[in-house]
Amino acid sequence: MTDIAQEGITMNCSKQTSYNSILTTTIAGVELKNPVIPASGCFGFGYEMSRFYDLNLLGAIAIKGTTSQPRYGNELPRIAECPSGMLNAIGLQNPGVKAVIREELPKLRDCYTGPVIANISGFSVDEYVEVASYFNQTDVAILEVNISCPNAKDGGMVFGTTAEAAAEVTRAVKEVAEKPVFVKLTPNVTDIVSIAKSCENEGADGLTLINTLLGMRIDPRSGKPIVSIGAAGLSGPAIKPVAVRIVYQVATAVNIPIIGVGGICCCDDVIEMISAGATAVQIGSANLINPYVAKEIIELLPAKLVEYGIDSINECIGRSFR
Amino acid sequence: MNYTVLANDMVAEQIYMMKIQGDSSSVTAPGQFINIKIDGFYLRRPMSIALWDNASLTIFYRVVGEGTKQLSQYVTGQQLDLLTGLGNGYDITVASGQRVVLIGGGMGVAPLIGLAKTLSEMGIVFDTVVGFNRQQEVYGLKQIKPYTNRLMVATVDGSLGMKGMVTQAVEVVNYDYYFSCGSENMLRAVHTLPLKGQLSFESRMGCGFGACMGCSCRTLTGYARICVEGPIMRSDDISFNEVH
Ligand SMILES: Cc1cc2nc3c(=O)[nH]c(=O)nc-3n(C[C@H](O)[C@H](O)[C@H](O)COP(=O)(O)OP(=O)(O)OC[C@H]3O[C@@H](n4cnc5c(N)ncnc54)[C@H](O)[C@@H]3O)c2cc1C
Ligand SMILES: Cc1cc2nc3c(=O)[nH]c(=O)nc-3n(C[C@H](O)[C@H](O)[C@H](O)COP(=O)(O)O)c2cc1C
Ligand code: FES
Numbered sequence: 001m002t003d004i005a006q007e008g009i010t011m012n013c014s015k016q017t018s019y020n021s022i023l024t025t026t027i028a029g030v031e032l033k034n035p036v037i038p039a040s041g042c043f044g045f046g047y048e049m050s051r052f053y054d055l056n057l058l059g060a061i062a063i064k065g066t067t068s069q070p071r072y073g074n075e076l077p078r079i080a081e082c083p084s085g086m087l088n089a090i091g092l093q094n095p096g097v098k099a100v101i102r103e104e105l106p107k108l109r110d111c112y113t114g115p116v117i118a119n120i121s122g123f124s125v126d127e128y129v130e131v132a133s134y135f136n137q138t139d140v141a142i143l144e145v146n147i148s149c150p151n152a153k154d155g156g157m158v159f160g161t162t163a164e165a166a167a168e169v170t171r172a173v174k175e176v177a178e179k180p181v182f183v184k185l186t187p188n189v190t191d192i193v194s195i196a197k198s199c200e201n202e203g204a205d206g207l208t209l210i211n212t213l214l215g216m217r218i219d220p221r222s223g224k225p226i227v228s229i230g231a232a233g234l235s236g237p238a239i240k241p242v243a244v245r246i247v248y249q250v251a252t253a254v255n256i257p258i259i260g261v262g263g264i265c266c267c268d269d270v271i272e273m274i275s276a277g278a279t280a281v282q283i284g285s286a287n288l289i290n291p292y293v294a295k296e297i298i299e300l301l302p303a304k305l306v307e308y309g310i311d312s313i314n315e316c317i318g319r320s321f322r
Numbered sequence: 323m324n325y326t327v328l329a330n331d332m333v334a335e336q337i338y339m340m341k342i343q344g345d346s347s348s349v350t351a352p353g354q355f356i357n358i359k360i361d362g363f364y365l366r367r368p369m370s371i372a373l374w375d376n377a378s379l380t381i382f383y384r385v386v387g388e389g390t391k392q393l394s395q396y397v398t399g400q401q402l403d404l405l406t407g408l409g410n411g412y413d414i415t416v417a418s419g420q421r422v423v424l425i426g427g428g429m430g431v432a433p434l435i436g437l438a439k440t441l442s443e444m445g446i447v448f449d450t451v452v453g454f455n456r457q458q459e460v461y462g463l464k465q466i467k468p469y470t471n472r473l474m475v476a477t478v479d480g481s482l483g484m485k486g487m488v489t490q491a492v493e494v495v496n497y498d499y500y501f502s503c504g505s506e507n508m509l510r511a512v513h514t515l516p517l518k519g520q521l522s523f524e525s526r527m528g529c530g531f532g533a534c535m536g537c538s539c540r541t542l543t544g545y546a547r548i549c550v551e552g553p554i555m556r557s558d559d560i561s562f563n564e565v566h
Pocket of ligand 3: 526527528529530531532533534535536537538547548549550
């Protein structure tokens with residue numbers, strides 16, 4: 001009797017470990033217990049979401065885009081619904097890097113001990129460098145340089161639309177950064193691979209692909225754009241095929257890890273993105289609709305991998321072209 | 323979270339009352355809202371909680387677009403995915419010892435129903451002034467009546483009660499403090515009354531729980547998310563030139 005019980009326990013334990021290790025993934029030297037990361041801008045500074053579940057389940061958390069100075073962002077309305085997705089033009093509302101470090105990160109640390117990805121936004125190369133330098137002094141694990149925000153005038157996206165500008169920002173941030181640097185790219189370009197390669201050449205430790213696609217919705221009654229600034233960023237299931245295509249194209253052209261993001265809302269989407277070549281994934285808008293989505297995916301993922309005969313996340317990475 | 327439709331009936335022209343069964347434990351104050359996932363629509367739809375008890379929630383909604391049209395098709399027994407207890411709700415601790423008036427317009431009458439019930443349970447005596455465009459759109463009087471002292475109705479076209487705007491029907495000399503909900507135009511007019519109070523705001527929302535910054539507005543004390551620091555704002559904290 002005792003022996004059998006003992007054996008039962010051992011079996012449970014080993015199953016537990018294998019379940020855990022099949023989800024483990026490593027991005028630029030940072031080990032994640034699973035590949036699921038809430039995306040920047042869709043999870044606040046993290047702690048706002050702790051009312052829904054224990055955040056320590058997550059692989060990592062990417063916090064809201066942070067600039068040097070506090071920003072209010074754009075006027076309302078900032079949101080419009082679309083079939084299978086949404087438009088947003090928040091305009092990088094954040095309290096500025098000093099307040100983020102002083103007030104927001106400690107609140108996150110009160111409820112979460114895992115890796116944090118700081119999302120760095122800016123309006124000049126100097127600003128990216130300044131914000132990166134501030135985050136050097138914190139315990140964030142990765143700097144994610146957002147050169148892809150379509151929603152702030154003269155901000156972000158201009159640096160992500162040419163290989164030269166992307167290279168310049170990457171080089172400047174890499175020079176000061178004491179943490180791994182991921183560059184987050186915009187899909188609103190004709191040749192994403194050349195931009196990705198120029199980031200790699202300047203020493204980027206990884207890439208986050210993709211930010212939102214530029215879109216617009218017009219109210220048929222008034223004839224005016226719904227979102228205050230007109231064009232805004234499209235996210236959600238509508239953009240998943242674009243994200244999968246871009247991750248695939250870039251993964252087959254570079255040798256640095258990719259975080260895949262765009263339209264992910266279930267286990268199959270995670271497996272699809274990782275099969276396209278991503279080493280981890282971020283979930284954005286889906287959190288806004290179902291605040292439990294990341295937890296639910298993490299819980300279901302091991303069984304899904306087993307069902308598809310995939311031994312581990314590591315084995316899944318890039319299996320579409322291997 | 324999963325809920326079940328108990329009833330979904332038209333109570334006035336294009337206005338429905340929906341009673342929903344399920345956990346209401348996260349509702350802490352009148353003026354809070356729920357966020358409803360409607361089949362076939364990406365974003366949730368925010369709706370004020372009009373009434374609640376241990377195991378059910380009641381909302382009143384107007385069919386204004388495709389989402390609310392679809393919601394009006396839900397039948398008794400159908401499942402509904404809701405987030406509940408969102409937003410701050412009215413702070414009623416300030417009401418005691420004040421001469422209180424509730425001022426509601428159109429769909430803004432809905433949260434005043436639960437507010438009226440809560441105030442009356444606290445033993446606070448108050449009046450209520452509600453306004454509608456026309457008689458066909460009037461709802462909620464039956465629900466408010468048992469709790470309020472006087473109940474005054476105004477309609478824009480004069481088809482029921484006083485003719486005119488709700489704010490014209492408020493005899494300000496009788497009151498110290500108001501609780502209000504209604505269209506932006508109505509709130510603007512309420513805010514010019516020589517009284518202090520609390521007003522409930524709307525905004526297009528990405529999430530309804532503070533994660534996206536889709537609903538931020540400026541207040542005199544800083545930025546606020548309508549879904550977390552709101553939807554109820556104090557008259558002292560807002561300036562209509564600033565908010566919009
Ligand atoms: C805190 C809060 C409480 C509310 N309480 C009530 C209530 O008790 N009863 C009621 O009838 N209505 C209420 N509303 C308004 C209600 O949310 C909208 O009428 C509804 O979302 C319209 O959906 P639709 O698909 O029919 O319209 P559409 O115009 O087709 O909707 C398109 C998009 O715009 C958004 N939207 C449109 N109008 C509004 C609006 N006025 N406010 C916020 N988002 C809007 C929708 O949510 C959707 O994302 C409330 C809004 C807020 C913010
Ligand atoms: C409301 C909202 C705010 C966002 N804010 C940021 C941001 O501050 N920085 C950033 O790099 N990306 C931001 N994004 C983009 C997301 O991180 C993500 O790249 C994009 O939404 C695609 O993923 P999804 O389809 O899963 O939402 C934001 C997206 C949304 C919807
Ligand atoms: S609606 Fe997302 S923060 Fe308010």
